[in-house]
Amino acid sequence: MTKTSYFCTQCEDNFELNEGEEPYRDDDTQIICDDCHREFYEFECCFCADYTDQINQHNMIVVFEDVHDVTPGIYEIIDKPYYWSAMIDAGFFSHALVRIGDVPKEYEGIGYPSGHLCMHCQELYKPPKFTTA
Ligand SMILES: [Zn+2]
Ligand SMILES: [Zn+2]
Numbered sequence: 001m002t003k004t005s006y007f008c009t010q011c012e013d014n015f016e017l018n019e020g021e022e023p024y025r026d027d028d029t030q031i032i033c034d035d036c037h038r039e040f041y042e043f044e045c046c047f048c049a050d051y052t053d054q055i056n057q058h059n060m061i062v063v064f065e066d067v068h069d070v071t072p073g074i075y076e077i078i079d080k081p082y083y084w085s086a087m088i089d090a091g092f093f094s095h096a097l098v099r100i101g102d103v104p105k106e107y108e109g110i111g112y113p114s115g116h117l118c119m120h121c122q123e124l125y126k127p128p129k130f131t132t133a
Contacts (some may be wrong), residue, residue: 046115
């Protein structure tokens with residue numbers, strides 16, 4: 001199989017793809033490698049650990065631990081910004097979040113305060129009338 005060599009404009013690594021494969025490109029159409037694409041444009045689903053495009057990341061958030069006045073649960077994000085951060089602290093704007101359910105037992109105590117869901121998991125846990133923008 002013939003390989004084509006590319007230069008990642010983000011991390012400045014050279015990487016190879018099989019002939020016919022297209023490299024990822026950033027917003028300015030600059031070529032970037034898989035690792036950089038994952039780091040900048042994808043996120044890991046906190047339930048199933050799949051990687052998903054960030055475009056859909058901010059529909060819902062799962063809160064695993066008490067964060068100020070926001071208690072653990074699955075939330076729909078209805079307003080932006082929905083979180084704030086200061087030097088050593090961060091939290092959510094409770095008016096921007098609507099609680100839609102409990103964190104499923106198997107995901108409790110996951111070890112970090114909050115995370116996002118891939119589209120598949122959003123489908124599984126969203127309420128019936130939930131709309132994805
Ligand atoms: Zn790179
Ligand atoms: Zn998922």
